[in-house]
Amino acid sequence: MATTEAATRAPRIDAEQAAAWRAFLRAHALMLRKIGEDFAAAGLPPFAWYEVLLVLYEAPEHHLQPSELADELVLSRSGLSRMIDRIEESGLVVRRACPGDRRAIHVELTEEGEKMLDTMWCVYARCIADHFLPAMGEQAWTIREAMESVAESVRRRKGDGAAPSDDS
Amino acid sequence: MATTEAATRAPRIDAEQAAAWRAFLRAHALMLRKIGEDFAAAGLPPFAWYEVLLVLYEAPEHHLQPSELADELVLSRSGLSRMIDRIEESGLVVRRACPGDRRAIHVELTEEGEKMLDTMWCVYARCIADHFLPAMGEQAWTIREAMESVAESVRRRKGDGAAPSDDS
DNA sequence: CAGATATGATTGCATGTACAACTACTGCCC
DNA sequence: GGGCAGTAGTTGTACATGCAATCATATCTG
Numbered sequence A, B: 001m002a003t004t005e006a007a008t009r010a011p012r013i014d015a016e017q018a019a020a021w022r023a024f025l026r027a028h029a030l031m032l033r034k035i036g037e038d039f040a041a042a043g044l045p046p047f048a049w050y051e052v053l054l055v056l057y058e059a060p061e062h063h064l065q066p067s068e069l070a071d072e073l074v075l076s077r078s079g080l081s082r083m084i085d086r087i088e089e090s091g092l093v094v095r096r097a098c099p100g101d102r103r104a105i106h107v108e109l110t111e112e113g114e115k116m117l118d119t120m121w122c123v124y125a126r127c128i129a130d131h132f133l134p135a136m137g138e139q140a141w142t143i144r145e146a147m148e149s150v151a152e153s154v155r156r157r158k159g160d161g162a163a164p165s166d167d168s
Numbered sequence C: 001c002a003g004a005t006a007t008g009a010t011t012g013c014a015t016g017t018a019c020a021a022c023t024a025c026t027g028c029c030c
Numbered sequence D: 001g002g003g004c005a006g007t008a009g010t011t012g013t014a015c016a017t018g019c020a021a022t023c024a025t026a027t028c029t030g
Helices: A015-041 A047-058 A066-073 A077-089 A111-156 B015-041 B047-058 B066-073 B077-089 B111-156
Strands: A093-097 A105-109 B093-097 B105-109
Touching: A015 A047, A015 A111, A015 B015, A015 B111, A047 A066, A047 A077, A047 A093, A047 A105, A047 A111, A066 A077, A066 A105, A077 A093, A105 A111, A111 B015, A111 B111, B015 B047, B015 B111, B047 B066, B047 B077, B047 B093, B047 B105, B047 B111, B066 B077, B066 B105, B077 B093, B105 B111
Parallel strands: none
Antiparallel strands: A093 A105, B093 B105
């Protein structure tokens, strides 16, 4: 075993908090399955592609490097590399040389990709509007704050396997 | 195309709401990656196993049928079937005949599985306590309510490809 | 400038997951 | 009871994803 003994004691987590976490997991799983079903039913590409196209669309000139993309999407580089293969094959993005750094490339959104983004958004937005937003109600802001705080917390300690957190 | 034209118009979603949704996705992705890393670093099985073990543990007599398990975990039956293969091979669960219905089986948690659940919880709980709970603060209840509401909304309309939702 | 080190992307391999087809059994209807 | 639809689980196949190794290029150091 390559571990310290840091894993021998579990911090206390009360029922309400545990329920919040599990509800979070479940909501995510159900939403993603639903979105995937809706995309499939409409003959559209998988959800993962949507996120790639969106991030590219939002980038300064509709292009990014794979590594930036992988970071943004919380995906491994290898996985992303192959995904780009498939998306490129469909003509929604292209790989272009990156001026100034010849080992890097730009992944650029095509016109066709931009249209696809739009088409997918129609299906996607309905799913969010039907299931996610109503549940947020007036708390959208609160939820957003909390979620962003989670993300920041994880990002801050990316490397730490098991940081000391003062439970008794 | 096998779809109605219901996908041609996207409901309006304002920036705050969209940000909440995206923060939700990102928080989930980051948390799951972190948990996976922590489990791997501790030489423990993948996160998916934990959820199987937990659901079994919580079941009436520490056993469930695969289909119930698949439902609970939002997983396909085939995927679950193979996962059970692997978990069973590790001795954490066993398949047993189901009295009263000879096509069904029980998947039952072993003693060893129960111990593993405990070990994994130590790592897992720390991750939640370190990154998720602090971000919830006093809002744990609000978040839980919202997340459960999302889940219920999706479950209610499981089959509907694109239900009519009154956007203009 | 040469060599060492770091960074960006891809590929081999292993694993995980889903859909569709299949087998086995149950329950219904005639 | 015999046949037919439905349900539970598994398997063939394809696809998706991650880690580790690799190749090419960049940057740093002496």
